[in-house]
Amino acid sequence: MMMASLHERKRAIKSSADIAMATARGAGARWPRAILAALSSSSSPPGKARRCKRIVRRCLRARRSSRDGGGGAGASSLARSTAAMMSSGDMARRLVRKRTKVLRKMIPGGELLLDEVSLLHEAMDYVAHLHAQVDVLRRISNAMQ
Amino acid sequence: MRHPSPPQQELPTTGGEIQAALIPAGAAGPAAPASSAAGRGGGGSGGSFTALLGLPTSQAMELLLPRATGAPPPPPAPASAPAPAPAPTFPSDPHLVDRAARFSAFASASPSPPSPPPPPAPPAGKRKPDPADRASKGKSAKKGKTAEEKPAGGDGEDEKPAYVHVRARRGQATDSHSLAERARREKINARMELLKELVPGCSKVSGTALVLDEIINHVQSLQRQVEYLSMRLAAVNPRVDFGGLDSFLTTECGRIAGLNCKNGIDLEQVTWSEMGVHGARHLMQLQQQFWHGDLAHPHQAASQWEKRVDGHLPVFSSSSPSLFGYDLTSSGKIACNSITPS
Numbered sequence: 001m002m003m004a005s006l007h008e009r010k011r012a013i014k015s016s017a018d019i020a021m022a023t024a025r026g027a028g029a030r031w032p033r034a035i036l037a038a039l040s041s042s043s044s045p046p047g048k049a050r051r052c053k054r055i056v057r058r059c060l061r062a063r064r065s066s067r068d069g070g071g072g073a074g075a076s077s078l079a080r081s082t083a084a085m086m087s088s089g090d091m092a093r094r095l096v097r098k099r100t101k102v103l104r105k106m107i108p109g110g111e112l113l114l115d116e117v118s119l120l121h122e123a124m125d126y127v128a129h130l131h132a133q134v135d136v137l138r139r140i141s142n143a144m145q
Numbered sequence: 146m147r148h149p150s151p152p153q154q155e156l157p158t159t160g161g162e163i164q165a166a167l168i169p170a171g172a173a174g175p176a177a178p179a180s181s182a183a184g185r186g187g188g189g190s191g192g193s194f195t196a197l198l199g200l201p202t203s204q205a206m207e208l209l210l211p212r213a214t215g216a217p218p219p220p221p222a223p224a225s226a227p228a229p230a231p232a233p234t235f236p237s238d239p240h241l242v243d244r245a246a247r248f249s250a251f252a253s254a255s256p257s258p259p260s261p262p263p264p265p266a267p268p269a270g271k272r273k274p275d276p277a278d279r280a281s282k283g284k285s286a287k288k289g290k291t292a293e294e295k296p297a298g299g300d301g302e303d304e305k306p307a308y309v310h311v312r313a314r315r316g317q318a319t320d321s322h323s324l325a326e327r328a329r330r331e332k333i334n335a336r337m338e339l340l341k342e343l344v345p346g347c348s349k350v351s352g353t354a355l356v357l358d359e360i361i362n363h364v365q366s367l368q369r370q371v372e373y374l375s376m377r378l379a380a381v382n383p384r385v386d387f388g389g390l391d392s393f394l395t396t397e398c399g400r401i402a403g404l405n406c407k408n409g410i411d412l413e414q415v416t417w418s419e420m421g422v423h424g425a426r427h428l429m430q431l432q433q434q435f436w437h438g439d440l441a442h443p444h445q446a447a448s449q450w451e452k453r454v455d456g457h458l459p460v461f462s463s464s465s466p467s468l469f470g471y472d473l474t475s476s477g478k479i480a481c482n483s484i485t486p487s
């Protein structure tokens with residue numbers, strides 16, 4: 001039983017959740033590697049990640065969960081026209097660049113990505129998994145009350 | 146003018162002749178499909194392209210008769226009349242017909258990374274089926290999606306390398322850089338559309354900057370929620386050991402994320418019904434620790450727990466006490482197949 005402080009416990013829980021999320025994602029994206037690299041060095045490193053990997057492999061064997069990536073190739077002409085209206089898009093471009101930088105910082109491993117396309121792809125992936133993480137944590141904490 | 150059913154029979158045979166005619170341009174052949182894919186992908190739907198095919202085919206049929214008699218195709222005139230004159234570019238049309246099926250596949254797939262079309266492609270490719278294109282230009286000109294490339298100063302060559310049409314947008318440059326740029330832009334916009342679906346409340350927002358703003362806010366809020374929830378779990382009971390949490394969370398995160406990506410974002414529909422035995426066991430372990438450590442816990446829930454364990458109930462009813470009564474709209478049904486109380 002742990003008698004550590006609240007913050008330590010919270011950090012342990014959060015890192016467990018992050019490791020779980022990153023391992024569940026697998027190798028299809030970049031952000032899991034960043035998370036595992038950052039976190040694994042500190043806490044009981046190989047044990048947790050390895051355990052998670054084993055579980056993921058078991059789950060995949062039991063149930064083939066294939067994920068479809070979306071593939072719509074539609075050009076959003078509306079977005080384009082709106083951007084064009086905004087002072088010929090200069091201001092828009094500056095804003096977009098600023099926000100891309102912010103997004104890069106928020107997504108683990110985003111700084112390493114060079115092009116915007118893969119950054120958006122990683123962001124999509126990461127957001128989906130964050131949804132799952134929040135949902136699971138909320139259910140657990142509700143169950144614990 | 147013949148619009149026959151026999152095109153099916155005749156085209157294959159003439160394809161051989163035409164390919165023979167195009168042998169000198171065979172080097173450009175392999176490059177053509179790649180750039181054509183890029184062009185198609187950049188153009189989005191291949192609908193206008195197939196509309197193009199109708200005319201060239203029939204006009205190609207016209208061409209077949211003189212070709213069958215062995216008459217060599219007359220040298221091309223860059224600005225040709227809309228009359229079905231044997232234009233120089235016709236020999237390549239059957240190639241396009243062959244590629245039409247492939248294009249429909251390309252059109253629906255996400256645009257592939259464009260290999261910059263070979264430099265000679267734009268100048269030579271501009272003299273493509275002019276009559277057909279002129280006709281279709283009237284159709285699609287206003288759509289803004291595809292536009293005829295202006296034949297930039299005819300080259301006056303006799304032979305047409307079989308380059309692919311590169312569809313330029315109206316009023317936009319057609320060199321390889323801007324083409325690649327445009328394809329990249331389209332990819333980015335496609336991803337933005339997907340992200341907009343993922344982030345709630347983003348579908349009305351238009352404009353890349355605003356959408357990015359929303360995404361950033363959403364990611365921040367999600368990360369803050371994770372912090373808050375983990376704080377809450379940490380505060381629940383100091384004596385509960387959450388060390389085994391990660392294995393349980395792995396199962397759940399993977400499952401829920403998989404469901405999310407498949408069905409779109411509808412977290413409320415996710416139920417516990419598919420929870421694996423392993424995950425369920427962990428949850429039960431956690432809760433057992435919790436109960437043993439907390440004397441103030443209502444005995445009602447404890448007895449419920451024992452009842453369930455003894456009975457090996459497959460489904461847990463949602464009318465159970467608050468311990469298992471999740472507040473989420475999805476009533477928590479736990480399928481515990483073989484729970485061994487540890």
